[in-house]
Amino acid sequence: MPEQREITQAGPLLTPEGHLAQIGWARQPLLDCNLEDARFYPGLLRPLQRFRVKKWDYYGVTTPEFFFSATIADLGYAATVFVYLVDFESRRYHEESRTIPLASGVKLPRNSTEGESLYHGKKQKLRFWVEKEARRVQVAWLNFAGESLEADIALAHAPERRESTVIVIPIGEKRFYYNRKINAMPASGHIKLGYQQWELTPETALGNLDWGRGVWEYDSFWVWASASGRLADGRIAGLNFGFGFGDDSAATENTLLLEGRIHKLGKVDIRYNPHNFMSPWWMVSDDGRVNLHFHPILERVARTPLVVIDSEVHQLFGRYSGQVVADDGEIIAIEGLTGWAEEHRARW
Numbered sequence: 001m002p003e004q005r006e007i008t009q010a011g012p013l014l015t016p017e018g019h020l021a022q023i024g025w026a027r028q029p030l031l032d033c034n035l036e037d038a039r040f041y042p043g044l045l046r047p048l049q050r051f052r053v054k055k056w057d058y059y060g061v062t063t064p065e066f067f068f069s070a071t072i073a074d075l076g077y078a079a080t081v082f083v084y085l086v087d088f089e090s091r092r093y094h095e096e097s098r099t100i101p102l103a104s105g106v107k108l109p110r111n112s113t114e115g116e117s118l119y120h121g122k123k124q125k126l127r128f129w130v131e132k133e134a135r136r137v138q139v140a141w142l143n144f145a146g147e148s149l150e151a152d153i154a155l156a157h158a159p160e161r162r163e164s165t166v167i168v169i170p171i172g173e174k175r176f177y178y179n180r181k182i183n184a185m186p187a188s189g190h191i192k193l194g195y196q197q198w199e200l201t202p203e204t205a206l207g208n209l210d211w212g213r214g215v216w217e218y219d220s221f222w223v224w225a226s227a228s229g230r231l232a233d234g235r236i237a238g239l240n241f242g243f244g245f246g247d248d249s250a251a252t253e254n255t256l257l258l259e260g261r262i263h264k265l266g267k268v269d270i271r272y273n274p275h276n277f278m279s280p281w282w283m284v285s286d287d288g289r290v291n292l293h294f295h296p297i298l299e300r301v302a303r304t305p306l307v308v309i310d311s312e313v314h315q316l317f318g319r320y321s322g323q324v325v326a327d328d329g330e331i332i333a334i335e336g337l338t339g340w341a342e343e344h345r346a347r348w
Contacts, residue, residue: 092298310346
């Protein structure tokens, strides 16, 4: 694969003509997300392009016992908010979601570095915001599995000391994807469901963010794999792999995060059985830097069959084992790192 291009200069995401100003990957979100300059619909149709812009903030927290996630997504003609809780011991999960026509009441910030994401409905409130050295997640959801769900979580993240996985890639001639992923943020706070409460401590709980903005094809497909945890020597590590969402010839999203620093990986082949997602997955690279297997323990299936939105995701939770080679040649042994791998197909 051609050499990947690292973005090191700040600037706008789009030119005045609506083209990507830079294409590549970065360690921090250096580009201003000026979606108002998108130009994929001409002339009189241009007011309709807001219905094709997609924005989402997806947060998750991984612990040895469970995974918790909350999302606010604005798909243009509708928004969706959803929360789910996965219990690794019982191998069960519960999920609640709501679709909001025309994204009424949904607020998402321009950039991932500041601001507030918010949805406030009659029975649900999701609020995410950025502080100086943390990202905050608050959720209140009435009637979640018959109980009231509350979450108040702080994810430690000082940008000057922690890098991110950032990509800017084209999708065809007029569409694009701007994405930031942060792995392995030490988490503190609590999650409460009815009378049951889980306390989160940085020693055992690690958070992640998937922040996406862009214009996609109506028929879309991607595979995403991720993990966050501690190595045998106590160092914090994160894995991120993906493909299928656009032209990644100048930049993949494949990275190893080690103690807050990104180690950039090239093309990684993700092998799985689409007819049996619970069978083992493999992540391997031709250059020998990645050789991992992923053993699922639980499958989450989420479907959104609406008039203009048809989405289906198979998200597998399990453990990663194998090895990844860091930039300096160190062989990083991965043994039982908790994470997930998913296939997502959408018409949106």
